[in-house]
Amino acid sequence: MQNTHPFIARTLADHELLAALDLARLNYPPANWVKTRTGPDNKPLIDVLIVGAGMCGQTAAFALLREGVRNIRIIDSKPHGKEGPWGTYARMPTLRSPKQINGPDLGIPSLTFRAWYEAQHGAEGWADLYKISRLDWLNYLLWIRRVAGIPVENNITLRSVDAEPEWICATLEQSNAQTETVYARKVVLALGREGSGDAKRLTFPSFDPETDTNLTRVFHSSDEIDFKALKGKRISILGAGASSFDNAGTALEAGATSVTMFARRPHLPQVNKSKWSVFSGFMRGYAALDTQARWRMYTYIFDEQSPPPHESVLRCEKHAGFSIRFSEPWLDMQTTTAGVNIHTSKGAYTFDTAILATGFSIDLPARQELASIRGSIALWKDHVPAEVAASHPVAARFPFLGKGFELTERVPGSKPGLERIHIFNWGSTMSHGALSSDIPGMATGALRLADNIVQTLFSEDEHLHYASLLAFEDPELAPTSYFIERDKRSSASTPE
DSSP states (O other): OOOOOOOOSSSSSHHHHHHHHHHHHHHOOOOOOOOOOTTSSSSSSSEEEOOOOHHHHHHHHHHHHHTTTTOOEEESSOTTTSSSSSTTOOSBBBOSOOOOOOOTTTTGGGGSSHHHHHHHHHHHHHHHHOOOOOHHHHHHHHHHHHHTTTTBBBEEEEEEEOOOOEEEEEEEEETTTTTTEEEEEEEEEOOGGGGGGOOOOOOOBBBTTOOOGGGGGGGEETSSSOOGGGOOEEEEEEEOOOOHHHHHHHHHHTTTTTTEEEOOOSSSOOGGGGGOOSHHHHHHHGGGGHHHHHHHHHHHHHHHHOOOHHHHHHEEEEEEOOHHHHTTOEEEEEEOOEEEEEESOOOOOEEEEEEEOOBBBOOOOGGGGTTTTTGGGGEEEGGOOHHHHHHHHHHTBOOOOOOBBBBBBBBTTSSTEEEEEEOOOOHHHHHHEEEEEEEEGGHHHHHHHHHHHHHHHHHTHHHHHHHHHOOOOOOTTTSSOOOOOOGGGGGSSOOO
16 A cells, blocks of 8 residues: 555655654663673673563663663574564464554654554555554564664573672573573563463373373464364364464364364353553552552452453354363363373363463473572562462462562572562563553553663662762863863862
């Protein structure tokens, strides 16, 4: 579609010139102001190591660069374009949020999705757009990364971290298995939905994902799945959330004969309470509430759960082979070379393939890279009465974070330096709300994170900055007759 609107760039290349001009007008990126510190390896410390270059990690890096924190490294274990879920296990055709969402742009109009989209499809194209294509969102994120000059190192995995009072020691592994030890003043863990736990792979009396020999028939919804190979197959899916419908729709569109979904509930959840929280008051004010108020709000949201988007349900309903069995949890699963046998509270069935759409666990201390500090990390269960924690075990396992998304100690003083690690992923939800997982809160979260890191880096070097202040010279009056050389000035001001 040719763009004829007088205030919209005719091509994306033209729009990139406008975006570059906007960034230059904002003096982006400003000069680095953070004082250089030396680590135990006699090399300069990295000021911030960001682990994960998906939407959260990229936006956090952008926020830090805007603040003049430039001695940063951003790593991701995946290849370029595969960071985060958008080009991997996210299988919905469109985003669930309204098309007007902002976040990764950090408030710069020319970097909004709408501006990017209009530069390619015109104002008419934007008006006709219903919701944002998932792959358009991925390409948009990669575009921001390029235009904003956010440096990402791909195919590098964080293997371990340990906290010391003045730095974090991190072991990184390249794709060729070579390892590197680095030291950073701050580490931001932006590892996505699974970043505070892992994919929830269930066990059954006759099935253990660690030892089963027929795993080619059983997948988690976050796995890489060859859906073309499911043509003509009978598929079972455990769970009835959004990812369940996304995987069911993808399988049916690939030619699966049937998809049978199993749910514990008697019906689908009806109201997405998380949508209520998408307003400035909640996103900015929630973290300032006391522990009891935050616990009350988010355990209620979690308990209510979220319905799948109606578009996802309609996507599946149009296929004759789709069905849902409500109030029918799985009791056992057994894999054979011929198929997957499912036993439920109501009967026994045989399918060709099973997909476990069971989400992600919350168990930050179980993350292998955190092995050296896992016993020191404070969780929400450490801040609420035991009987209250027992009534909401999932919420109780979330890390209890400080005002800048930083880890806190279970026993104060037991692990100095733990606060140098920031959790900027789904694990921050109980402490801050969905500011580092859902798109609407992304800018609020990234700016809060950057503000906290900036304050810490500055305050830790206050004595160095004071020395710099004393040494600062700006000979403003040099062109005038009133200029006095520094060594001839009075050391104190003289009252008039």
